[in-house]
Amino acid sequence: MNVENGVHDAHYFVPSPSRWPVVGAVALFFIGLGAALSLNQVSFGTWSLLLGLAILIWMLFGWFGDVVKESTAQQYGQQVDYSFRWGMSWFIFSEVMFFAAFFGALFYTRVISVPELGFFSDTQSLLWPAFKADWPMATGPKIAAYHVMGAMGLPALNTGILLTSGLTLTWAHWALMQNKRQQLSLGLGITVLLGSLFLCLQAYEYRHAWNELHLTLASGAYGATFYMLTGFHGMHVLVGTIILAVMWFRVQKGHFTPQAHFGFEAAIWYWHFVDVVWLLLFILVYWL
Numbered sequence: 001m002n003v004e005n006g007v008h009d010a011h012y013f014v015p016s017p018s019r020w021p022v023v024g025a026v027a028l029f030f031i032g033l034g035a036a037l038s039l040n041q042v043s044f045g046t047w048s049l050l051l052g053l054a055i056l057i058w059m060l061f062g063w064f065g066d067v068v069k070e071s072t073a074q075q076y077g078q079q080v081d082y083s084f085r086w087g088m089s090w091f092i093f094s095e096v097m098f099f100a101a102f103f104g105a106l107f108y109t110r111v112i113s114v115p116e117l118g119f120f121s122d123t124q125s126l127l128w129p130a131f132k133a134d135w136p137m138a139t140g141p142k143i144a145a146y147h148v149m150g151a152m153g154l155p156a157l158n159t160g161i162l163l164t165s166g167l168t169l170t171w172a173h174w175a176l177m178q179n180k181r182q183q184l185s186l187g188l189g190i191t192v193l194l195g196s197l198f199l200c201l202q203a204y205e206y207r208h209a210w211n212e213l214h215l216t217l218a219s220g221a222y223g224a225t226f227y228m229l230t231g232f233h234g235m236h237v238l239v240g241t242i243i244l245a246v247m248w249f250r251v252q253k254g255h256f257t258p259q260a261h262f263g264f265e266a267a268i269w270y271w272h273f274v275d276v277v278w279l280l281l282f283i284l285v286y287w288l
Helices: 020-039 044-072 078-119 121-127 154-177 181-211 220-252 262-287
Strands: none
Touching: 020 044, 078 220, 078 262, 154 181, 154 262, 181 220, 220 262
């Protein structure tokens, strides 16, 4: 405990021993076992996978529930708040690096590998006589013809939806700082609905791309990078929407004050990160 100018720092909160890490380990064991057995077409694999997912969901509800109870009981001091902020900052940084790897793969494919294949004419004539170094219509000898997903239409609409959701979430945050609970609930609820709408439209877009454009994961480098980048982003939108929905339910229970609301603030950080990633996706994957 530090003493400066006669003022003592608040005691750092140390949680009591928890069973949830062990429960999480058991969940991961059954998930890994089920995935391995399912890949080898063992009938028990599916049940093991479902059991592991059920235990994992139980763990998430229980563990986060304990954190919420500790927070509402005002057991967290300023030092714990600093720890939460640094933890969330590093988590988002790790997510930035995650997407940077996939954007790097897209950059390498478009700017380096595809032009080089078209540049070395002798190698090209031997390995791939009909190859043309035109992105994204760079198909292989055994790749079925496909059409590129354009930027207009659903992608542009989804861009508008995500940008609007960022505005409504900022509006809700401003309402919380002004202690306007009704506006907070409305803005947060609209954001959740917009996130859900984005996911529904992306699912429809995937169906259209797969069935009508014949764009699949096997559609060369373009198909692989398209689904990897947009798919992982969609997964993050799903997680962010679930987090914001939990925040909405907590708001209905009277949680969060203008002075103490980092759980809500962390969700805002995450959602704005998702927005920025989508803008890059729209420009680099759909538009250019």
